[in-house]
Amino acid sequence: xxxxxxxxxxxxxxxxxxxxxxxxxxxxxxxxxxxxxxxxxxxxxxxxxxxxxxxxxxxxxxxxxxxxxxxxxxxxxxxxxxxxxxxxxxxxxxxxxxxxxxxxxxxxxxxxxxxxxxxxxxxxxxxxxxxxxxxxxxxxxxxxxxxxxxxxxxxxxxxxxxxxxxxxxxxxxxxxxxxxxxxxxxxxxxxxxxxxxxxxxxxxxxxxxxxxxxxxxxxxxxxxxxxxxxxxxxxxxxxxxxxxxxxxxxxxxxxxxxxxxxxxxxxxxxxxxxxxxxxxxxxxxxxxxxxxxxxxxxxxxxxxxxxxxxxxxxxxxxxxxxxxxxxxxxxxxxxxxxxxxxxxxxxxxxxxxxxxxxxxxxxxxxxxxxxxxxxxxxxxxxxxxxxxxxxxxxxxxxxxxxxxxxxxxxxxxxxxxxxxxxx
Amino acid sequence: xxxxxxxxxxxxxxxxxxxxxxxxxxxxxxxxxxxxxxxxxxxxxxxxxxxxxxxxxxxxxxxxxxxxxxxxxxxxxxxxxxxxxxxxxxxxxxxxxxxxxxxxxxxxxxxxxxxxxxxxxxxxxxxxxxxxxxxxxxxxxxxxxxxxxxxxxxxxxxxxxxxxxxxxxxxxxxxxxxxxxxxxxxxxxxxxxxxxxxxxxxxxxxxxxxxxxxxxxxxxxxxxxxxxxxxxxxxxxxxxxxxxxxxxxxxxxxxxxxxxxxxxxxxxxxxxxxxxxxxxxxxxxxxxxxxxxxxxxxxxxxxxxxxxxxxxxxxxxxxxxxxxxxxxxxxxxxxxxxxxxxxxxxxxxxxxxxxxxxxxxxxxxxxxxxxxxxxxxxxxxxxxxxxxxxxxxxxxxxxxxxxxxxxxxxxxxxxxxxxxxxx
Numbered sequence: 001x002x003x004x005x006x007x008x009x010x011x012x013x014x015x016x017x018x019x020x021x022x023x024x025x026x027x028x029x030x031x032x033x034x035x036x037x038x039x040x041x042x043x044x045x046x047x048x049x050x051x052x053x054x055x056x057x058x059x060x061x062x063x064x065x066x067x068x069x070x071x072x073x074x075x076x077x078x079x080x081x082x083x084x085x086x087x088x089x090x091x092x093x094x095x096x097x098x099x100x101x102x103x104x105x106x107x108x109x110x111x112x113x114x115x116x117x118x119x120x121x122x123x124x125x126x127x128x129x130x131x132x133x134x135x136x137x138x139x140x141x142x143x144x145x146x147x148x149x150x151x152x153x154x155x156x157x158x159x160x161x162x163x164x165x166x167x168x169x170x171x172x173x174x175x176x177x178x179x180x181x182x183x184x185x186x187x188x189x190x191x192x193x194x195x196x197x198x199x200x201x202x203x204x205x206x207x208x209x210x211x212x213x214x215x216x217x218x219x220x221x222x223x224x225x226x227x228x229x230x231x232x233x234x235x236x237x238x239x240x241x242x243x244x245x246x247x248x249x250x251x252x253x254x255x256x257x258x259x260x261x262x263x264x265x266x267x268x269x270x271x272x273x274x275x276x277x278x279x280x281x282x283x284x285x286x287x288x289x290x291x292x293x294x295x296x297x298x299x300x301x302x303x304x305x306x307x308x309x310x311x312x313x314x315x316x317x318x319x320x321x322x323x324x325x326x327x328x329x330x331x332x333x334x335x336x337x338x339x340x341x342x343x344x345x346x347x348x349x350x351x352x353x354x355x356x357x358x359x360x361x362x363x364x365x366x367x368x369x370x371x372x373x374x375x376x377x378x379x380x381x382x383x384x385x386x387x388x389x390x391x392x393x394x395x396x397x398x399x400x401x402x403x404x405x406x407x408x409x410x411x412x413x414x415x416x417x418x419x420x421x422x423x
Numbered sequence: 424x425x426x427x428x429x430x431x432x433x434x435x436x437x438x439x440x441x442x443x444x445x446x447x448x449x450x451x452x453x454x455x456x457x458x459x460x461x462x463x464x465x466x467x468x469x470x471x472x473x474x475x476x477x478x479x480x481x482x483x484x485x486x487x488x489x490x491x492x493x494x495x496x497x498x499x500x501x502x503x504x505x506x507x508x509x510x511x512x513x514x515x516x517x518x519x520x521x522x523x524x525x526x527x528x529x530x531x532x533x534x535x536x537x538x539x540x541x542x543x544x545x546x547x548x549x550x551x552x553x554x555x556x557x558x559x560x561x562x563x564x565x566x567x568x569x570x571x572x573x574x575x576x577x578x579x580x581x582x583x584x585x586x587x588x589x590x591x592x593x594x595x596x597x598x599x600x601x602x603x604x605x606x607x608x609x610x611x612x613x614x615x616x617x618x619x620x621x622x623x624x625x626x627x628x629x630x631x632x633x634x635x636x637x638x639x640x641x642x643x644x645x646x647x648x649x650x651x652x653x654x655x656x657x658x659x660x661x662x663x664x665x666x667x668x669x670x671x672x673x674x675x676x677x678x679x680x681x682x683x684x685x686x687x688x689x690x691x692x693x694x695x696x697x698x699x700x701x702x703x704x705x706x707x708x709x710x711x712x713x714x715x716x717x718x719x720x721x722x723x724x725x726x727x728x729x730x731x732x733x734x735x736x737x738x739x740x741x742x743x744x745x746x747x748x749x750x751x752x753x754x755x756x757x758x759x760x761x762x763x764x765x766x767x768x769x770x771x772x773x774x775x776x777x778x779x780x781x782x783x784x785x786x787x788x789x790x791x792x793x794x795x796x797x798x799x800x801x802x803x804x805x806x807x808x809x810x811x812x813x814x815x816x817x818x819x820x821x822x823x824x825x826x827x828x829x830x831x832x833x834x835x836x837x838x839x840x841x842x843x844x845x846x
Contacts, residue, residue: 009432009535029567056700062495065488065562069570072485072517072563075702075717075836085720087700088837089523092513094495100512104527111534112432113698139488140495144452147492275536277479277510279498294498297508413498414511 008305011259012109013269014420016045017383019252019376022368023193030061030068030124031080033251033370037120038081041253044383046266049255051081055114057088058105060097060121061372066136068124077122094140095321097121098252098375099407099416103275105256106418115258121373122251133247137371140410142282154244154322156283156411158236161324163289165238168339170327172238176226177345178323179242179365185352186362188393193248193368198222205231243323248368252376254383270386274308274419276301283411292412295332299406299417303334306419310334313419314400315385316356317378319408320363326350329406330358333417357395360385375407375416386422431728434682435532436692437843439468440806442675442799445791446616453484453491453547454503456674456793460543461504464676467806469689472678474504478537480511481528483520483544484795489559491547500545517563518744520544521675521798522830522839526698528679529841538681544796545674556670560794563833565705577667577745579706579834581659584747586712588661591762593750595661599649600768601746602665602788608775609785611816616671616791621645628654666746668786673793675800693809697729697842706834715835718755722829722840726757729842733757736842737823738808739779740801742831743786749773752829753781756840780818783808798830798839809845 018040020033028036042051059074070076074088091100098121105119125133138152146156164170179198186192187200196204202225209216219225226232232240255265262269278297283289303309310333318333320326327341335356336344344350350358361367361381364374382403384390403420441463443456451459465474482497493499497511514523521544528542548556561575569579587593602621609615610623619627625648632639642648649655655663678688685692701720706712726732733756741756743749750764758779759767767773773781784790784804787797805826807813826843 057702063488065486066494068566069562070566071489072515072833072836074516075832076565076705078702079704079708083702084704085701085716087526088516088702089527089700090515092495092515093497093511103510104512104530107527107534107536108530110536111530113530113533136494139492142499143491143493277512278508279480279501279506279511281502281507282499285502293508409498410495413495 008110010110010112012106012272013257013259013262014254014272014383015257015262015265015269016041016049016255017380018044019191019380020250021191022248022250022370024126024247025249026126028249030064030073030122031076033124033249034077034120034122035080037251037253041255045255046268047264049265054083054086054116054118056086056108056117057083058101058117058119059088059090060101060375061090062092062094062097062123062140063136066139067128093414094409095371096375096407096409096414096416097372098377101376102254102379102418103277103416106272106275109256109258115261117256118253119256119376120251120253121376123370123372124249125247125370126249130247142284145284146282154236154239157322157324158239159283160289160328160411161238164324164327167290168342170342173223174342174345175238175243175323176223178320178326180222181345181351182320182359182363182365185360185393186366189362189367192362192366193246194366198225198242239322239324245321245364245369248370250368250370250373250377252373252380254376254379268387270383271421271423272418273421274302274306276417278415280412282413290328291338292328292332292408292415294412294415295329295406295408298415299333302417302419308402308419312402313404314398314402315360315395316358316404316406317361317381318358318406320359320365321369323365325408326358326363333404333406352393352395360390360393360395378405378407382420386420431533433533433535435529435695436680436682436685437677437695437806438680438685438688438692439464439472439678440803441467442614442803443673444614445671445673445793447549447670448672451672453487453496453545454499456547456672457500457543457545458503460674460676464678468678469691470687472688477506477509477539477541479509479531479540480506481524481540481542482511482513483524483798484513485515485517485520485546485563486559489562490551516837517832518794519798519830519832519837519839520795521800524799525677525802525841526700526839529695529698532679532681538684540679541676542679542799543674543676544799546793546795547672548670548793549672553670565707568707569705577659577662580745580747581662582706583712583751583834584661587747587750590713591765593765596646597765597768598661598666598746599646601743601749603645604768604774605743605782605786605788608783608816609789612785612790615785615789616669617789621648621665662745662747668744668788668792671791671793673791673796673800675796675803677799677802691810693806694844694846695841696844697725699724699728699840701838703835705836713751714761715751715755715831715838717835717838718752718829718831721838722756725840725842731825731842735825736827737821737825738783738818739781739827739829740784740804741781741829743782743788744792746788748831749781749786756827756829775816775818783813783816783818801828801830805843809843
C-alpha cells in the first residue's frame with residue numbers, strides 16, 4: 001500500500017485572490033489585516049461572489065497565541081468576515097501554515113464535502129519587540145534539542161549556509177545575489193514591505209550622507225554596499241541583515257472552488273493541478289543540511305499528481321526566508337542541480353526576465369514574511385502572473401501556463417508544494 | 424449553492440485507537456504522551472499495522488506554543504513515532520482541536536488522497552502554574568472583547584450557567600448531578616485522571632478526618648459534600664470546583680482507513696458515517712447563551728450525512744468541560760428538549776445504565792481534559808464501547824451500533840460532531 005500518484009476525484013480552481021499590504025502596522029491587529037485581504041479577494045472575483053456561499057474557512061497561522069495572545073483565531077476571523085456558522089479551521093506548520101491551508105482547502109473540495117472554500121493566512125508579528133519575535137519564531141524549531149542551545153532561525157539557516165558553502169564552494173556574494181534579485185522584484189510590488197531595490201536603498205543612504213555633509217561611503221555597487229558591515233551587519237555569519245526576511249504583519253486570502261463551478265466565478269480561473277506535502281527531522285538530526293527532504297517529497301507528490309516535471313514549470317514563488325533558502329529551494333524542486341542554484345542566479349536565469357523567474361513578487365525577503373500568511377501570499381502573486389495582471393512586474397515575453405509555489409516551515413520540518421495551471 | 428447533505432465518495436473506518444493515561448505527569452512532555460498513545464493505538468489493530476503504511480498525520484493541539492514553548496509540533500510528533508517524511512499537520516480549534524483532527528483526517532480519506540491516516544491530539548498542560556494555565560486557556564476566548572474584561576473560562580461558562588438557570592429554572596444541584604454521574608463512570612476507567620466517584624472522594628476525606636481525630640464533616644450524601652464550600656469551593660458561581668474539568672496532560676491516537684481497506688486491519692471496524700463542524704460568535708455577541716449555534720450546525724450536518732436522527736444515537740461522548748456544558752450539549756444535539764437536560768440527568772437517562780448513556784468514559788470532568796487531545800480521547804471510548812471492550816464500564820444490555828462524539832472549542836467558537844456505526 002505504498003503512496004502513489006492518484007487521479008483526483010475532482011478538480012479545484014482558484015476564483016479569487018487578495019492580500020493586505022505587507023509591512024509593520026502598529027495600528028492594525030490580525031483581524032484588521034484579515035478583513036483587508038478578504039475584501040480584496042472578494043473584489044477580485046470577476047463575476048462576483050456572495051460570500052455567504054463560502055462553505056468553510058481555513059486559516060494558516062503560526063502563533064497568534066504568542067504574537068497576539070489570541071488562540072483559536074479561526075472562528076474569530078470567520079466572524080469578522082461574516083462566515084459564522086461555517087466551519088473555521090486553523091492549521092499550523094510554522095512558516096508553511098499558509099501552504100497547509102491551501103492544501104487542506106484543496107483536499108476539502110476534492111473530497112466533495114465542500115464546493116467553495118476560503119483558504120487564508122494571517123500573522124501579526126510586530127507588536128512584540130524584535131528579540132521576542134526572534135524567540136517566538138524559534139519555538140518553530142525543536143526547542144528541546146535546538147532552542148535550548150541558543151539556536152534561533154538566523155543561526156539555523158546560517159548552519160545550512162555554511163554547510164552549503166563547504167559542499168558547493170558558494171560565497172557570500174552568491175547569497176547576496178538572491179537578495180539583490182528579490183529586492184529588484186519587490187521594488188515593483190506596491191504590496192511589498194520593502195518595495196525598494198538594494199541599489200535604491202544604497203543610493204538613498206548616499207543621498208542622506210550627502211545632505212548631512214558626511215563623508216560619502218565608497219560603494220560602487222550593491223556588493224560594496226552589502227559588504228559594508230555598517231550598512232549590512234552580520235546576523236549569523238554568513239547570513240547578514242539583507243540575507244534575512246523581515247518581521248511582517250500581513251494576511252492573504254484565496255478563494256477555491258470546485259472545477260465544475262469555476263466558470264460561474266471567472267472566465268480565467270487558475271487550476272491547482274498538483275499538491276504535495278512532506279515532513280523532515282529537525283535540522284540537528286539531518287545527515288545533509290544542504291537539502292530539505294520534505295521539499296523533495298512534497299515536490300515529487302505535486303509533480304506526479306500534476307503529471308508535469310520541474311522543467312515544465314515556468315515561474316515559481318519559493319520560500320526565501322533567508323537567501324540560502326532560495327538556493328536550496330530551487331535545487332530541491334529540481335529546477336537546477338545540487339550546487340548549481342548559485343550559478344543559475346548569477347547567470348540571471350531566476351531573474352524576472354530569465355528563463356525561470358523565481359519570486360517575482362519580491363519573495364519573503366522583500367515582500368515581507370508574515371509567517372502564517374506567506375504561503376498564501378505566494379499564490380496571490382501566481383494568480384496575478386498567470387492572469388497577466390501583475391502590472392509592472394509582469395514577467396515579460398511569457399505566456400504562463402504552469403507555475404509552482406513552495407512553502408517551508410522552520411528549517412523544513414514541513415514543506416508544501418502546489419502546481420498551478422491556466423488552460 | 425447552499426450547503427446540503429452529500430453522498431460520500433468513500434467510506435472511512437476506524438481500525439485502531441489508543442490513549443495515554445490522562446493526568447498530571449511532571450516527568451512526561453507532550454512527545455512522551457504522544458508516543459504512549461501511538462504505541463497503544465498500534466497494538467490495538469487486530470490484524471496488525473506496519474506503521475510505515477500511515478500516509479499522513481493530523482495532530483490536534485491547542486497551544487503547545489504557550490504550554491510548552493514549542494510550536495510546529497506536528498513534524499516533531501511524526502518524527503518521534505517514525506512517520507517522517509509523511510505530511511504532518513497540526514490543527515487548532517481550542518478544546519475542539521481533537522475533533523478537527525478527526526474531521527480533517529476523515530476528509531483526507533474521503534478525498535482519495537490518503538488511504539491510511541493517523542489522527543491524534545496531544546496537550547501537556549501541567550508544566551505551568553495553575554493561574555497561568557487559566558490565562559493560557561483564556562486565550563481561546565475573544566481576548567479583545569472578553570479576555571480584557573478579566574473573563575477566563577470558569578467565568579464564561581458561569582455566565583452560560585446563570586443564563587440557563589434564569590431561562591430554565593435549573594439549580595446548582597442540577598449541575599452537581601452531571602459531575603456525580605461522570606465521576607461514577609470515571610471511577611471505572613483506569614485511564615481517567617480522577618478515577619474515583621464523588622462518594623469515594625467524600626468517604627476518603629471522612630476517613631482521613633477520622634484518622635486525624637478531627638471532627639467528622641456532616642455529609643450524608645454527595646450533595647452535602649458538594650455544597651460544603653470547604654470541600655467544593657466556588658470557582659465562578661454557580662460553577663464550583665467539582666463543576667470544572669481538571670488541568671490534564673494526555674494524548675490520544677486513532678487510525679483511520681478507507682472503508683474498502685478496513686478488513687485488512689480488523690474484522691470489527693467502526694465506521695465514521697457522519698461528520699459536522701460549525702463556528703459561532705464569541706459568547707459576548709450571542710443573543711442566547713443557553714445554546715451553542717456551532718453545535719447545532721455540526722450536529723445537523725453529521726445527522727444528515729449519516730442519515731440518522733438524534734433519537735437513533737445509543738451512546739455519546741459530549742464535551743463536559745464544565746457540568747453546564749453537558750446539559751447544553753445534550754439539548755443542542757437534540758437528545759432532549761431545551762431545558763430538559765436537567766430532568767433527563769436527574770431521571771438517570773444519561774447514566775451508564777440509562778436509556779442514553781452520556782460520557783461513559785467519565786467525560787472531561789473525571790477522565791481529564793488535555794484540551795487538544797480530548798476530542799480524540801472521546802473516540803477511544805466510543806471505539807471500546809462499540810466493540811465491547813470497555814471492561815467494567817461497558818454499557819450494560821445494549822448492542823451499540825450508533826454512537827456520537829461532540830467536541831467544543833472555547834464557549835462554542837468551534838464545535839465538531841461525529842457519528843459512528845458498527846455494522
